[in-house]
Amino acid sequence: MANGLTAILFNEEGNYASELRAHLNAYGGIKIVAEIDEPALLTQTISQLKADVLVANLDPQPEANLALLGEITTTHPAVAVFAICSSTDGPLILKAMNLGLKRFVPKPIDQSFLDDALDQVAAQRSTSSDTGRLITVMGTAGGVGATFLATNLAVELAQLDKGNVAVVDLDYRFGQVATLLDVDCTFTIADLCASPEALEFQVIKQALVKHSSGVYVLARPSSFAQADNMTAANCVGVLSKLLEHYAFVVVDGPSRFDQAAKSVLDFTDLNLMLVQLLVPSVRNALRIVEGMRESGVSLEKNCLVCNRFGRDSAHLSLQDVESTLSMRTFASIPDDWATVSGSINLGEPLVEQSPKSKVRLAIQEIAERLHAPDSDSDEKDDRKKGLSLIGRIFANQGGE
Ligand SMILES: Nc1ncnc2c1ncn2[C@@H]1O[C@H](COP(=O)(O)OP(=O)(O)OP(=O)(O)O)[C@@H](O)[C@H]1O
Numbered sequence: 544m545a546n547g548l549t550a551i552l553f554n555e556e557g558n559y560a561s562e563l564r565a566h567l568n569a570y571g572g573i574k575i576v577a578e579i580d581e582p583a584l585l586t587q588t589i590s591q592l593k594a595d596v597l598v599a600n601l602d603p604q605p606e607a608n609l610a611l612l613g614e615i616t617t618t619h620p621a622v623a624v625f626a627i628c629s630s631t632d633g634p635l636i637l638k639a640m641n642l643g644l645k646r647f648v649p650k651p652i653d654q655s656f657l658d659d660a661l662d663q664v665a666a667q668r669s670t671s672s673d674t675g676r677l678i679t680v681m682g683t684a685g686g687v688g689a690t691f692l693a694t695n696l697a698v699e700l701a702q703l704d705k706g707n708v709a710v711v712d713l714d715y716r717f718g719q720v721a722t723l724l725d726v727d728c729t730f731t732i733a734d735l736c737a738s739p740e741a742l743e744f745q746v747i748k749q750a751l752v753k754h755s756s757g758v759y760v761l762a763r764p765s766s767f768a769q770a771d772n773m774t775a776a777n778c779v780g781v782l783s784k785l786l787e788h789y790a791f792v793v794v795d796g797p798s799r800f801d802q803a804a805k806s807v808l809d810f811t812d813l814n815l816m817l818v819q820l821l822v823p824s825v826r827n828a829l830r831i832v833e834g835m836r837e838s839g840v841s842l843e844k845n846c847l848v849c850n851r852f853g854r855d856s857a858h859l860s861l862q863d864v865e866s867t868l869s870m871r872t873f874a875s876i877p878d879d880w881a882t883v884s885g886s887i888n889l890g891e892p893l894v895e896q897s898p899k900s901k902v903r904l905a906i907q908e909i910a911e912r913l914h915a916p917d918s919d920s921d922e923k924d925d926r927k928k929g930l931s932l933i934g935r936i937f938a939n940q941g942g943e
């Protein structure tokens with residue numbers, strides 16, 4: 544039933560956020576592009592981000608919030624507006640309908656009622672679902688290899704889809720994506736997040752630097768002060784704009800499981816959860832998975848990748864990790880300090896520095912598996928049917 548819809552959530556009740564997010568994610572294939580908890584930010588966000596549906600919790604101030612939603616149905620008629628409310632007061636429902644809201648969904652939410660309503664929006668929507676794929680690389684402990692993987696994966700994808708891949712550094716303070724590719728960036732993601740007005744792609748393009756491999760790089764902020772001003776909403780706005788123009792956007796991050804991370808994870812197509820065969824890494828991975836579950840973030844997008852595999856790891860096997868996390872391993876990357884440190888220190892991706900190394904071949908294979916579903920016409924049909932990227936990748940590999 545997934546149809547690649549995009550949604551904005553409006554919710555002022557902090558303790559209802561997880562439940563609301565879980566209901567949306569239960570629909571499958573929906574992307575939450577923003578989660579707003581302040582009425583004052585709603586209009587600006589709707590103008591800035593492309594969304595098919597606005598799902599708004601009217602509580603705790605139904606009358607005031609309904610008036611706000613009424614303004615939105617007038618200014619943004621293409622966005623289907625759903626109101627969620629604990630009150631089933633007849634006049635309130637009537638008012639909602641008169642204001643042009645598409646659905647009034649009483650609490651507790653009946654999932655099949657919500658699914659039917661979303662199906663209708665999917666059938667009638669005007670926005671195109673033919674956007675690129677967002678791939679996040681989430682390290683489960685410091686130094687696990689997230690930057691190295693994100694950077695080299697983007698470069699490998701760019702070999703398969705020239706000019707169609709961007710890599711974004713979400714490690715706002717210490718990100719090294721630009722260093723690993725030895726590019727100088729005049730503008731960064733901070734310059735884009737600083738402008739609250741709707742972002743034009745031309746502006747974003749100016750901040751991107753093209754690496755010789757063909758991958759476009761969006762670097763981390765140059766100063767700590769700029770990093771402090773980054774907001775989750777603006778960051779997702781930038782990613783969303785990039786996806787309108789690139790087939791793949793690979794992100795180094797999110798690195799911590801904070802509010803911004805939840806927004807990015809809600810929005811991603813595939814989250815490569817990078818572990819090493821070390822107890823702290825696996826414990827953190829488990830905490831992240833539990834945090835995602837508690838917050839209503841979809842676990843379906845998670846994919847386990849084991850880095851530095853093949854070292855003599857005492858007392859912990861990949862099977863232990865899989866059973867602890869209840870996840871299948873998507874890929875493993877061999878340990879090769881000499882090759883990897885050489886590539887990092889020279890600022891040359893493996894495809895240039897060590898194209899025949901096992902570690903490069905492992906990342907190239909990941910890129911091929913991620914790229915394959917979109918290059919096959921049957922899979923394109925699956926995509927239209929709404930099968931998730933991860934579902935299609937594992938299906939392509941014969942369910943391995
Ligand atoms: N497959 C590998 N074989 C050998 N060394 C590796 C491998 N992958 C990464 N490394 C090494 O691990 C170190 C950390 O890598 P990287 O900076 O990508 O990790 P990170 O998860 O981004 O760290 P941080 O938490 O600081 O952001 C690097 O010095 C790199 O050389």
Ligand SMILES: [Mg+2]
Nearest residue numbers: 689690714719
């Ligand atoms: Mg890093």
